Amino acid sequence: MTIKRRNLISIMTLVFSTFVAALLSAGTADGTTIQGQVVVRNARDNADAVIYIEKIPGKTFSPPATPVILDQVNLTFTPHVLPVLAGTRVAFPNRDEIRHNVFSPTAISKFNLGTYPRGATRYYVFDKPGPVTVLCNVHAEMSAYVVVTETPYFATTDKTGKFAIPNVPPGNYVLKAWHEKSKPASMEIEVREGEPLNVQFELRK
Numbered sequence: 224m225t226i227k228r229r230n231l232i233s234i235m236t237l238v239f240s241t242f243v244a245a246l247l248s249a250g251t252a253d254g255t256t257i258q259g260q261v262v263v264r265n266a267r268d269n270a271d272a273v274i275y276i277e278k279i280p281g282k283t284f285s286p287p288a289t290p291v292i293l294d295q296v297n298l299t300f301t302p303h304v305l306p307v308l309a310g311t312r313v314a315f316p317n318r319d320e321i322r323h324n325v326f327s328p329t330a331i332s333k334f335n336l337g338t339y340p341r342g343a344t345r346y347y348v349f350d351k352p353g354p355v356t357v358l359c360n361v362h363a364e365m366s367a368y369v370v371v372t373e374t375p376y377f378a379t380t381d382k383t384g385k386f387a388i389p390n391v392p393p394g395n396y397v398l399k400a401w402h403e404k405s406k407p408a409s410m411e412i413e414v415r416e417g418e419p420l421n422v423q424f425e426l427r428k
């Protein structure tokens with residue numbers, strides 16, 4: 224009798240934990256990966272293109288709770304291209320021995336964070352979608368781009384042009400490709416549950 228009851232309890236425990244595991248995996252395995260390659264015809268390599276879902280009508284997304292960092296180190300903005308969800312606060316720390324002056328001439332997000340020394344950080348909230356040029360008033364050779372999107376579904380390419388956007392919910396979307404030197408491109412895609420989607424872009428001037 225005791226043994227039987229113990230067996231019953233362990234069977235119930237097993238059933239329950241299987242159920243919990245199924246629930247958890249359903250939660251984490253949500254959505255599909257969009258992956259592929261971008262060829263940038265008019266650039267040295269295929270790096271730093273941004274691939275993103277432009278918008279999902281009726282859906283808004285919360286920006287990250289902590290700032291995203293765009294470093295200034297060795298007279299270079301790092302990363303050179305930073306995609307962010309609209310509303311994201313970007314931190315611009317100065318890690319050089321020299322002073323920098325971060326500003327943007329782009330109409331949708333004009334700003335000037337002033338001139339500041341090593342160890343200081345200034346911030347800007349990017350709330351309007353579109354690419355924003357970031358420059359330094361002191362060093363003409365410094366430049367970066369913050370590409371502001373309306374969904375969190377974006378990725379940048381590596382030198383080979385490869386990218387992956389994980390956890391995209393099923394649906395029909397417009398997928399966009401941006402590169403600082405090329406004309407933007409877009410395509411209509413259908414994302415289906417459990418079927419990774421492969422896409423190719425070719426960008427040119």
Ligand SMILES: [Cu+2]
Nearest residue numbers: 323359361362
């Ligand atoms: Cu500078």
